[in-house]
Amino acid sequence: MKNGCIVCNMGHSNTEIDVASLRTPELTWERVRSQVDHVIWPDGKRIVLLAEGRLLNLSCSTVPTFVLSITATTQALALIELYNAPEGRYKQDVYLLPKKMDEYVASLHLPTFDAHLTELSDEQAKYLGLNKNGPFKPNYYRYGNL
Structure with missing residues (x-):
């Protein structure tokens, strides 16, 4: 994925994004605000993960x-x-x-x-x-x- 890409789950279950593999000591999680996290690699590359990988329409209470x-x-x-x-x-x-x-x-x-x-x-x-x-x-x- 490109640096800075936004990753969210618009699928059918909370298993569509392997969030567990992102919760490693090598990766840093930075809470930007509610329902928005930066996951940062040691080289500085980051993704923006919405709703911790859960179904977006069920996790976020309002339409942006x-x-x-x-x-x-x-x-x-x-x-x-x-x-x-x-x-x-x-x-x-x-x-x-x-x-x-x-x-x-x-x-x-x-x-x-x-x-x-x-x-x-x-x-x-x-x-x-x-x-x-x-x-x-x-x-x-x-x-x-x-």
């Missing part, structure tokens, strides 16, 4: 505001699209969100992680078969519904 923000932003932009669309563009049906919309919502939330996007080089875009300005997922990849 970050998740609510992403959801609400996506829904608001989808509603704006529906409101502004010419009559007849959308029937009563399920529509895929444009990838650019979902990527825009994600980009709005990057500062939360002190992160930023870099631009693909011409060579990278050509290799990936993508436009340098996105969308950055292939056509078969689906983010969500509108």
